[in-house]
Amino acid sequence: MYVSKNLDVNAEGHLTIGGLDTVSLAKEYGTPLYVMDEDLIREHCRSFKESIDRYYGGAGLACYASKAFSCKAIYKIMNEEGMGVDVVSGGELYTALKAGFPMDRVCFHGNNKTDDELALALENNVGRIVVDNIFELERLNEMAEKQGRTAKIMFRIKPGIDAHTHNFVRTGQIDSKVGFALETGEAFEAVKKAIALPHIELVGLHCHIGSQILDIDPFECAAEVMLHFIGKIKKELGYEIRDLNLGGGFGIKYTEGDNPVPYDSYMEKVSEKVKAVCAEEDIRLPYILIEPGRSIAAPAGITLYTVGGIKHIPNIRTYVSIDGGMCDNPRYILYQSEYEAVVANRAAEPRTESVTIAGKCCETGDLIGEGMPVQKIEVGDTLAILATGAYNYSMSSNYNRIPKPPVVMIKDGQSRVVVKRETLDDIIRNDVD
Ligand code: LLP
Numbered sequence: 001m002y003v004s005k006n007l008d009v010n011a012e013g014h015l016t017i018g019g020l021d022t023v024s025l026a027k028e029y030g031t032p033l034y035v036m037d038e039d040l041i042r043e044h045c046r047s048f049k050e051s052i053d054r055y056y057g058g059a060g061l062a063c064y065a066s067k068a069f070s071c072k073a074i075y076k077i078m079n080e081e082g083m084g085v086d087v088v089s090g091g092e093l094y095t096a097l098k099a100g101f102p103m104d105r106v107c108f109h110g111n112n113k114t115d116d117e118l119a120l121a122l123e124n125n126v127g128r129i130v131v132d133n134i135f136e137l138e139r140l141n142e143m144a145e146k147q148g149r150t151a152k153i154m155f156r157i158k159p160g161i162d163a164h165t166h167n168f169v170r171t172g173q174i175d176s177k178v179g180f181a182l183e184t185g186e187a188f189e190a191v192k193k194a195i196a197l198p199h200i201e202l203v204g205l206h207c208h209i210g211s212q213i214l215d216i217d218p219f220e221c222a223a224e225v226m227l228h229f230i231g232k233i234k235k236e237l238g239y240e241i242r243d244l245n246l247g248g249g250f251g252i253k254y255t256e257g258d259n260p261v262p263y264d265s266y267m268e269k270v271s272e273k274v275k276a277v278c279a280e281e282d283i284r285l286p287y288i289l290i291e292p293g294r295s296i297a298a299p300a301g302i303t304l305y306t307v308g309g310i311k312h313i314p315n316i317r318t319y320v321s322i323d324g325g326m327c328d329n330p331r332y333i334l335y336q337s338e339y340e341a342v343v344a345n346r347a348a349e350p351r352t353e354s355v356t357i358a359g360k361c362c363e364t365g366d367l368i369g370e371g372m373p374v375q376k377i378e379v380g381d382t383l384a385i386l387a388t389g390a391y392n393y394s395m396s397s398n399y400n401r402i403p404k405p406p407v408v409m410i411k412d413g414q415s416r417v418v419v420k421r422e423t424l425d426d427i428i429r430n431d432v433d
Contacts, residue, residue, distance in 0.1 A: 002342060003034065003253045003254065003255065003258075004300075004302075004386060006018050006037045006040045006300065007269055007386065009300070009347045009348045011341070013345070013346060013348035014045055014330045014345055015229075015384050017035055017037055018040070018410035018411075018413070019182065020303050022035065022344040022382065022384055023345045023382050024410075024414060025304065026306065026382045028415075029415075029417070031304050031306045031382065031405075032305050032306075032322070032328050032408040033304045034038045034328070034388065035302050035304060035408050036069070036410070036412065036414075037409075038077060038302045038409045038411040039410070040299065041297065042077065043290075044299075044398070045062065045064070045077075045078070045128065045296060046081065046216050047061035048083075048263055048267075048290065048296075049062055049081070049352035049397065051267035052288065053263045054262060054264075054267070054268075055271040056267060059285065059287050061083075061288075062084065062105050062290050062291075062293075063084030063105070063291045064086065064292065064293065065291070065294075066081050066086060066087055066088075066092050066293070067086070067087075067088050067092065067293055067391075067394060068257045068297040069389060069391075070091075070394055071095065071419050072099040073099075073100060073409060074297075074418075075096045075099035075101040076099050076100070076101075077098075078275040079100065079101050080133055080174070080294055084105035084127075084289065085101060085107070086107045086226070087106055087108055089110060089117065090117040093126070094120065096407050097120075101363075103125050103127060104345060105270075106127055107127070107206070107245065107289065108126050108128070108129045109156070110130075110132065111177055111178045112136075113129075113132075113136060114262060115143065117141065117227065118136075118140055118145075118241070122143060122149055123288050128153075129132060129153045129154070130153070130154045130155070130193075131154070131155055132179060133385070136152075137194060137197070139415075140153070140200065140213070141197045141198070141199045141200050142199075142251065144200070144304060150200065152201050153202055153207050154161060154203060154205055154206045155187065155190055155191065155204075155208050156178055156180065156181055156206050156208075156299070157179055157182060157206065157229065158178070159207045159222045160174075160183065161209045161221050161222045161225065162181060162209070162210065163219075170399035182225070187229065191237065197369055201248055202239070203241075203242055203243050204245060204286070205229065205230065205243070205245070206244075206289075207225075207245070208224050208248060209247060210249050211248070212251065212252070213249045213293060214259060216261055218264055219270055220270055222246060223244070223246055223270050223273050223274055226244055226246070227278060230244065230386070230430055231277075231282070231283050234283050239412075240284065243285065243288075243289060244289070246288065246289070248293050248294070250266060250295040251294075252387060252390075254338055254339055254386075257338075259316075259392055260295075263295060271288075283343045286370065292296060293390060294390040297390040298389045298391070299389070300389040301386050301388050301392070301393075302386050302387070303324065303388045304344065305323055305324050305382070306322065306323050306382060307320055307377060307378065307379050307380060307381045307382075308360075310379060311320040311325070317355070317370070317371075318353070318354075319355070320355045320357050320377055321358045321360065322359065322368070322383055322385070323357070324360065324405065325361050325366045325367075325368065326359050326363065326365075326366040326399065327359070327361060327397050327398065327402045329392045329395075329396075331392065332361065333363075333365045333366060335378050339368065339385050339387065339388070340387070341357060341368070341384065342344065342375070342382065343381050343382070343383060344381070345382050346375040346376060346377075346384055347375070349375040349376065351374050351375050352373075352376065353373070354374075354379060355371075355374055356370045356372070356374055357383070360400075360402055362390075363399075368385055383405050393405075398427060399421055402420035403421065403426060404421070404422045405421060406419055406420050423428065
């Protein structure tokens with residue numbers, strides 16, 4: 001009935017997630033509150049894994065892009081599901097380490113990794129360091145030499161595909177801060193150099209073409225470009241690239257207007273393309289990695305708030321003020337992202353009102369959405385924003401010194417805290433008198 005399949009309405013007319021009453025969860029844990037459905041997260045992981053098995057003979061790995069939602073609990077879940085993970089900072093890498101995540105299944109990204117971050121990755125034998133630029137390549141080679149190791153790397157390539165939500169363009173786009181350009185010859189030179197470096201083992205190539213992409217064509221197109229490049233490397237340098245990482249970006253349903261393709265058909269179509277181009281180029285089938293972030297975490301999460309005030313401005317709009325906002329969900333102020341809102345304690349009723357949901361920060365633009373359809377809404381109601389499991393907690397801030405909400409995870413009808421609510425003392429913990 002609502003955008004994510006784990007949401008329902010119970011006999012009292014309350015919104016449920018993973019079978020649990022959201023109004024009761026809000027009472028038990030307080031608001032604002034992030035709630036994540038672990039069962040749905042696991043189901044998403046399995047559907048990616050199964051599609052690799054079904055369409056690509058299992059010769060691949062789905063790596064959860066943990067920038068979408070990172071905390072120790074999620075790396076434990078990913079480990080149990082046999083997933084890999086993508087990390088993009090020392091902080092994410094450290095969290096994964098502390099959660100006992102196997103480092104050989106980690107892809108370490110970033111366009112400007114510090115020496116400390118690279119050292120952490122090397123010391124812990126990260127399986128794939130995704131090198132962004134030539135300076136990093138040289139630095140990594142020196143650092144690996146000092147540590148008496150060989151760094152396993154992939155190169156981040158700009159395939160020249162610029163994917164947007166509803167379409168894509170082949171731009172030959174070299175204006176991006178990340179990765180090596182193909183068309184200037186920069187990527188090819190980097191490959192040559194890496195092959196010659198003694199403490200570098202070039203295991204693969206990587207690309208990522210965008211996020212919240214709702215169709216498959218751009219992914220097929222990117223795979224094709226990358227495989228032609230792998231063919232050129234084999235032909236001209238006699239070097240065989242083992243892994244091809246096609247990144248993430250699979251779109252999800254935020255509102256009724258979004259129609260993402262099933263993840264299953266992604267692997268089906270991309271596998272066909274990969275096999276065809278490999279045959280054409282006479283190269284062996286690469287081990288395929290994909291990096292879904294949003295599609296694993298977003299539909300599994302909601303945020304619960306309490307309505308604190310309502311202002312009807314005649315002929316203009318109605319503001320509904322909640323006890324959170326841009327601190328816990330900066331996606332509207334950043335990207336005007338659309339969400340669905342539900343009055344959790346009146347979830348069975350039709351959404352007859354249209355409101356602007358306002359956060360509590362001292363900032364006019366601090367909104368969760370404008371013209372949002374909701375049920376009849378009153379002060380004291382519990383308001384749920386749907387599909388907030390990705391890029392909400394992970395992008396949260398302490399602006400206005402507002403403590404971050406906790407994250408509650410639901411599994412088999414039981415709830416537990418996986419990230420504690422910040423306290424006022426957490427807010428001042430690094431302040432020096
Ligand atoms: N791999 C790489 C190299 C990436 O840069 C990203 C996302 C992903 C995988 C995962 O993409 P996903 O499957 O989650 O779309 N803060 C923005 C999203 C930024 C995505 C950045 N990179 C948002 O809130 O929409």
